[in-house]
Amino acid sequence: MNAPSTDAPVPAHEAVYRALRSQILDGELAPGASLTLRGVAERLGVSMTPAREAVRRLVAERALAMTDTGRVQVPLPDADALDELFRARSLLEPELAVRALPRIDKALISQLRAIDERLGSCLEAGDAAGYVRANNAFHGLLYSRAEAPALMALVESVWLQTSPVMRRVYGRTGTGALVDYHEAALDALAARDAEALAAAIRSDVEQGMMLAREAAPPGR
Amino acid sequence: MNAPSTDAPVPAHEAVYRALRSQILDGELAPGASLTLRGVAERLGVSMTPAREAVRRLVAERALAMTDTGRVQVPLPDADALDELFRARSLLEPELAVRALPRIDKALISQLRAIDERLGSCLEAGDAAGYVRANNAFHGLLYSRAEAPALMALVESVWLQTSPVMRRVYGRTGTGALVDYHEAALDALAARDAEALAAAIRSDVEQGMMLAREAAPPGR
DNA sequence: CGGCGCGAATTGTGATCACATCGTGCCGGG
DNA sequence: CCCGGCACGATGTGATCACAATTCGCGCCG
Numbered sequence: 105m106n107a108p109s110t111d112a113p114v115p116a117h118e119a120v121y122r123a124l125r126s127q128i129l130d131g132e133l134a135p136g137a138s139l140t141l142r143g144v145a146e147r148l149g150v151s152m153t154p155a156r157e158a159v160r161r162l163v164a165e166r167a168l169a170m171t172d173t174g175r176v177q178v179p180l181p182d183a184d185a186l187d188e189l190f191r192a193r194s195l196l197e198p199e200l201a202v203r204a205l206p207r208i209d210k211a212l213i214s215q216l217r218a219i220d221e222r223l224g225s226c227l228e229a230g231d232a233a234g235y236v237r238a239n240n241a242f243h244g245l246l247y248s249r250a251e252a253p254a255l256m257a258l259v260e261s262v263w264l265q266t267s268p269v270m271r272r273v274y275g276r277t278g279t280g281a282l283v284d285y286h287e288a289a290l291d292a293l294a295a296r297d298a299e300a301l302a303a304a305i306r307s308d309v310e311q312g313m314m315l316a317r318e319a320a321p322p323g324r
Numbered sequence: 325m326n327a328p329s330t331d332a333p334v335p336a337h338e339a340v341y342r343a344l345r346s347q348i349l350d351g352e353l354a355p356g357a358s359l360t361l362r363g364v365a366e367r368l369g370v371s372m373t374p375a376r377e378a379v380r381r382l383v384a385e386r387a388l389a390m391t392d393t394g395r396v397q398v399p400l401p402d403a404d405a406l407d408e409l410f411r412a413r414s415l416l417e418p419e420l421a422v423r424a425l426p427r428i429d430k431a432l433i434s435q436l437r438a439i440d441e442r443l444g445s446c447l448e449a450g451d452a453a454g455y456v457r458a459n460n461a462f463h464g465l466l467y468s469r470a471e472a473p474a475l476m477a478l479v480e481s482v483w484l485q486t487s488p489v490m491r492r493v494y495g496r497t498g499t500g501a502l503v504d505y506h507e508a509a510l511d512a513l514a515a516r517d518a519e520a521l522a523a524a525i526r527s528d529v530e531q532g533m534m535l536a537r538e539a540a541p542p543g544r
Numbered sequence: 545c546g547g548c549g550c551g552a553a554t555t556g557t558g559a560t561c562a563c564a565t566c567g568t569g570c571c572g573g574g
Numbered sequence: 575c576c577c578g579g580c581a582c583g584a585t586g587t588g589a590t591c592a593c594a595a596t597t598c599g600c601g602c603c604g
Contacts, residue, residue, distance in 0.1 A: 140584080140585065140586090141585075141586065142584085142585070142586095152586090156586085156587090173585090173586085174585075174586045174587080175585080175586085176586095
């Protein structure tokens with residue numbers, strides 16, 4: 105019913121988790137929207153038990169937030185929280201990129217270039233969801249070559265928290281005047297220049313932080 | 325049922341989570357040990373449902389690992405995983421320390437000094453569990469002043485993964501020839517020297533990595 | 545004496561139910 | 575017209591049950 109494309113049988117709670125996760129990453133779940141266990145369960149055709157596990161897993165990853173009374177909703181990080189999250193990204197992601205560098209080949213660079221073009225067209229078309237998805241794909245594909253699952257898990261947890269805001273960002277601003285640091289990263293990749301690669305990734309993340317800051321509720 | 329001392333009622337799954345979490349952090353759960361949901365549930369006097377939620381939450385935080393057949397066990401990170409984890413700590417923890425710096429007062433410094441002394445005595449006494457606990461307390465108390473919950477959550481996830489190994493480390497090595505970077509950190513705190521503080525924390529983490537590397541199974 | 549297959553006990557998964565609590569809207573009084 | 579309390583519905587929590595897959599031990603065969 106959900107995604108029978110893979111031959112490996114996926115447990116119900118895993119399917120629910122993936123569905124919710126991708127909806128959060130793609131910004132289909134608006135920040136502030138509240139979820140109910142029965143609602144999620146019925147929407148995805150399972151009982152409450154796997155729905156609860158998936159929701160709690162996302163809460164553990166801070167992709168969802170729970171009030172002290174157990175109500176679940178998509179969190180909207182304030183400016184301070186965003187500052188923390190993007191700071192974490194600017195510290196961790198260059199490390200992942202540099203670790204991936206030795207394992208990069210021409211084929212991957214062209215894949216990345218293709219994603220970057222799709223990203224550019226989403227930006228022109230004003231397709232915020234597509235932009236966020238392509239951006240995640242770009243970084244995710246690059247970092248996957250680092251073969252660093254523990255670091256990757258940390259970064260993905262941060263993405264889960266920032267994505268809803270980014271969706272909002274690209275949906276509202278004119279998306280103009282954006283420097284394409286992905287190009288710089290690709291050049292550094294081709295030149296096998298670790299220093300330049302780290303700088304490009306860091307700049308890319310920090311540019312995201314600038315944008316996010318404008319669209320987020322003020323901090324304390 | 326278990327700890328009615330606090331006035332705030334703690335849900336069963338939360339109680340189970342805290343119990344398991346502290347057992348992992350203190351090294352009471354040996355790496356490689358396997359857990360069963362029914363075992364955990366019975367041991368803590370709850371039914372399977374909250375036990376499952378607590379275990380899955382810890383799995384989501386990578387403090388526990390699940391085989392593809394659903395079996396749960398305490399993971400023993402190999403050398404490569406440890407390298408990732410300590411690298412993350414050396415990137416994130418100086419940031420937390422520096423963010424805490426403006427909010428440090430004399431009272432906190434003396435609290436930290438007290439913890440550091442307890443840490444030293446645990447080291448002399450060969451109390452590995454006490455050492456790990458005191459070390460976590462030292463870093464945790466310092467970083468709590470950063471008021472950066474998102475960053476803190478990332479670091480705590482990493483601690484959950486490294487603690488079992490550290491317990492093993494301090495249990496086996498003679499714990500000799502350890503430079504006390506905590507002293508250096510305290511001095512930097514007193515002098516309000518952000519640069520020196522970051523360097524001390526980074527050195528402390530990297531020293532831990534050196535020790536852990538020896539006691540971990542080799543990587544790929 | 546050692547490897548191997550088979551069966552029983554164990555284990556994770558998912559569904560369903562009972563219950564306490566919380567949120568919400570409605571109604572009556574000021 | 576507005577505010578406050580009350581009742582009903584909705585929601586999270588936890589327990590229990592049925593089931594399928596897996597694991598492990600025991601006995602058998604080579």
